[in-house]
Amino acid sequence: MSDTMKHVLVCGGTACTGKAKCLAPELQSLIVKNGLQEKVRVMEAVYFGLCGQCPVVIVYPNETVYAHVTLEDLPEIVKSHLKGGKPVERLISKDGIDRRRIRVLGDSNFFGDQLRITLRNCGVIDPESIEDYLEVKGYDALARVLDTMTPNDVIDTVTQAGLRGRGGGGYPTGVKWKLTAEAEGEPKYVICNADEGDPGAFMDRTAIEGDPHSILEGMIIGGYAVGASVGYVYIRAEYPLAIKRLRQAIAQAESYGLLGKNILGSGFDFVIDIRLGAGAYVCGEETALIHSIEGRRGMPRPRPPYPSVEGVWGKPTLINNVETWANVPAVILNGSEWFSNIGTDGSKGTKVFALAGKVENTGLVEVPMGTTLREIIFDIGGGISGGKKFKAAQTGGPSGGCIPEQFLDLPVDYESLKQAGSMMGSGGLIVMDEDTCMVDVAKFFLGFTQDESCGKCTPCREGTKRLLEILTRITEGNGVPDDIWKLERLCHTVQRSSLCGLGQAAPNPVVSTLRFFKDEYEAHINEKRCPAGACLALLRYFVKPENCVGCTACARVCPVNCIAGEPKKIHEIDQSRCIRCGQCFQRCRFEAIEKK
Secondary structure (H helix, E strand, O other), X not given: OOOOOEEEEEEOOHHHHOOOOOHHHHHHHHHHHOOOOXXXXXXXXXXXXXXXXXXXXXXXXXXXXXXXXXXXXXXXXXXXXXXXXXXXXXXXXXXXXXXXXXXXXXXXXXXXXXXXXXOOOOOOOOOOOHHHHHHOOOOHHHHHHHHHOOHHHHHHHHHHHOOEOOOOOOOEHHHHHHHXXXXXXXXXXXXXXXXXXXXXXXXXXHHHHHOHHHHHHHHHHHHHHHOOOEXXXXXXXXXXXXXXHHHHHHHHHHHOXXXXXXXXXXXXXXXXXXXXXXXXXXXXXXXXXXXXXXXXXXXXXXXXOOOOOXXXXXXXXXXXXXXXXXXXXXXHHHOHHHHHOOEOOOOEOEEEEEEEEOEOOOEEEEEEOOOEHHHXXXXXXXXXXXXXXXXXXXXXXXXXXXXXXXXXXXXXXXXXXXXXXXXXXXXXXXXXXXXXXXXXXXXXXXXXXXXXXXXXXXXXXXXXXXXXHHHHHHHOOOOOOHHHHHHHHHHHHHHHHOOOHHXXXXXXXXXXXXXXXXXXXXXXXXXXXXXXXXXXXXXXXXXXXXXXXXXXXXXXXXXXXXXXXXXOOOOXXXXXXXXXXXXXXXXXXXXXXXXX
């Protein structure tokens, strides 16, 4: 970006486009009206990471971040900042860019203690402009590979970098590439797994929306390394903006000779097509995804043979997820030693997390492997919202585990999370506070995985259903002491005998909450009480006599007239008629209503 010109970046991701479709056009119109078109460039960019503060506008240079921007704010931004040089203080984000703290490929900074590799261009370039991508060394890695490196050189570089698959399993990327390259059979295929189905996860969607060319460049390099000439991006149809930008990027790359026949005059041919998924969570599993691409029902098959040997149409197939592909050009440009110096001994590089739940700064964060949960949640995330107490963090999506407070200083990497009873997964990180019922959390995630089970194998199809039935019974106050034993035994059976990763990992939320929060299960079963006050069937509202002043506010707001009492006298709630709506609790100004 030119130092003599101001650049105004308007977030154009899914979260912002719904609220601010008119921001960029209106801003451009105001700039023209004020005669600033030669001094200011307006562009849409994704992804700043400040999801909880969207719509977001950033003015460069000086990196002024404006949060919750509306159309009514734009004239003031143009007049005061872009024309007068004075930022609009009332709109500046408290968690804006701090050039001292975030690094993009080692030389540029953003908000929080982050290091951006996967998201290095998100929020920096116009994702619909290949020219912008070329300005930030886009396709330089591809040119270097085709000009100076053999396929084995590429595989060796990726292997020495220590890059592991970011889709959840953490399988060494270089090993997978080598297996595919050495597998017999032609043609070979390359697949980008963009079927992101975890509740609350949006890492892959954002990477595509904000920087689609990085994924394409990584796939082309992968195709060259393993001897493939055809690639597929398998993406869920619920991501229309990501699909649109992928198609634009593919067309642009083809027009520049970066895709298609004889790429950059090297004699290497490679084409990329898009395949849309119908939203089945199980299609995130490699073999189910392959069946879907082939036009069959998305159901997993036993492995081996692995896709590297027998994949699409029975041919060797290389599958990596979006985040893994986005790392490849950076590894090639900066070298394996550079990448391997980031992270921990067993987990190299960075990881993108979708930070959600009861945390102040929700959004995307990318941190070096080994960063602790405390740093992610309290330093970058700003701590627990509403001043509540931290209770647990759930990592790895619906198949992950719930990590309690005692592990807040746990370094986030593949091995450490596994030891704590969770997993890296694709990168979902949901924060829970003291008002969260861990039994209810386990029930929620089991409900998701049970609903998404393809039904092919009995342990997953029937086992998850039985687990959900027991958890539902417990949260409704009908649990019995043997239920804990039944849950533990059934979890073990489902984990050991399910066909694919979905079934094998489905019990993880139950296993981890039983391990760290068994007292909550016992309270639900033995005392018919939800300690967090979250399970409606077990919730009871009582009047505290010492606080009640007889103001009648609770009685007046009760929809079923179950609160009795005269003015200036202590009131009483009829538990047999109470529907537990909580109106009395919310209306009382004297803390005379308590819930148990």
